[in-house]
Amino acid sequence: MTKDIEPTAAATRAWIGLMRAQQRTLAAIEKDFKAAGLPPLIWYDVLWELVKAEDGRLRPFEIEARTLLAQYNLSRLIDRLEKEGLVRREVFDEDARGCWVVVTEAGRAMRERMWGAYAPSIARHIGAKLSEAEASELAALLSRLSGDAM
Amino acid sequence: MTKDIEPTAAATRAWIGLMRAQQRTLAAIEKDFKAAGLPPLIWYDVLWELVKAEDGRLRPFEIEARTLLAQYNLSRLIDRLEKEGLVRREVFDEDARGCWVVVTEAGRAMRERMWGAYAPSIARHIGAKLSEAEASELAALLSRLSGDAM
DNA sequence: TCAATGTAGATGCAATTGCATATATATTGA
DNA sequence: TCAATATATATGCAATTGCATCTACATTGA
Known part of the structure; x- marks a missing residue:
């Protein structure tokens, strides 16, 4: 009678496996990052979205959508990145509520430096x-x- | 020349996919939990390990290994579970440094209640x-x- | 047997997160 | 045009996490 709400054993194994694989791999990669004296992985995601974006800038809500960061977490992460000189906030003329987040040269350099650790880490822990x-x-x-979408 | 440290595109897609799938699914499941007025998912993991274990008890370091929790996080999580009456610490005779963590009846009941939300959530978001x-x-x-090991 | 080293678990403190709410616009419909 | 509502971002505060270290006991080897 609980048939329709019990997940299949395969779905449950997939879920447990998803959690474990992500946690372990993330921990391994973060360890590599720390060993290299690099900031948290999430900085990479934000910097990379900005570098990929036109003019190296995005609105906070766009970063939010691309990174799955919560709005309040992103707001403070931008504070930290800004304090490190990796991004800066600029006014957004068309809507006084909003702002641009612009990646700086230092931000681009940091992203590249991070990729230098990230790439071998992905190769090692996944590849x-x-x-x-x-x-695939x-x-x-x-x-x-x-x-x-695929 | 960077061939040997660049991950393949497939490995990178797998890694990004792993992060995204885990984050989104976890967020969805935690949302279900919150909607049901339930505590964080990690509580489930600890309670479940204890329920599965012989005599409903484990040493903290055993829970640590099974759940991938950091030692200091587990220590304080046990505090919270104990405060809620879901587990209790008992002395471990053979080594005065250690202790047992024992699941209580309330703890078993809570695990079952949590599974009542967890099961359909896994079915919905994975199955x-x-x-x-x-x-599979x-x-x-x-x-x-x-x-x-498989 | 005891000094050195190792292990189990706890804890002070700073950083980060989550939640709720605030602030400052923008948009919309009567 | 203005009140109501919606949107973009920030922030106070409590809870959680991470880091470093501590305490207490156990083990080991000279």
Whole structure:
């Protein structure tokens, strides 16, 4: 009678596996980052979104959508990045409520430096454990969960 | 020349996908939990390990290994669980440095209540998005990442 | 047997997060 | 045009986390 609300064993294993794999891999990558004297991984995500964006700038709510950061967390993360000189806030003429977040040269440099640790870390903790085909298959299955367009 | 440290595109997509899928699914499940007036998901993990364990008890370092919680976080999480009457600390005779963490009846009841929200949440956010075969395949790939024995 | 070292767990403090709410516009419909 | 409502971002405060270190006991080797 609980059939329709019990997840299948496979779904449960997938969920547990998702949590564990993410936690372990994230911990391993963050350890690499710390060993390299680098700031938290989330800084990379924000900097990278900005670097990819036109004119190296985005509105906070756009960063929010791309990174899944909560609004209040992003607001304070921008404070920290700004304090480090990696981004700066600029006025947004068309709407006085808003602002631009612009990546600075120092921010671009930091992103590159971070990638220098990130890339081998991904290679080591993901690439080395799966074949090309498996990594692709994994990415495809995960994107189904996020509801992304493929 | 950077070939050996650049991750493949597939590995990178798998990593991004892993982060996103975990974050989104976790957020969705935690939202369900909050809607049901339940405590954080991590409480479930600890209670469940205790319920599964012989005599409903484990040493803190055992819980630590099973849940991937940091030692200092677990120590304080046990404080909170104890304050809520869900577990209690008992002396461990064979080593005066250690203690047992024992799940109480209230703790068992809470775990069951949590599962009442957790199960449909997993079914909805994982089970509904993948076929049985896909969920199994995903679980298998993820376990490769965690380095678990299959 | 005891000094050195290792292990289990707790804790002070600073940084980060989550929650609720504030502030300052912008938009919309009567 | 203005009150009501919605949107963009910030912030006070409490809870949680991370880091470093502490306490207490255990083990080991000279």
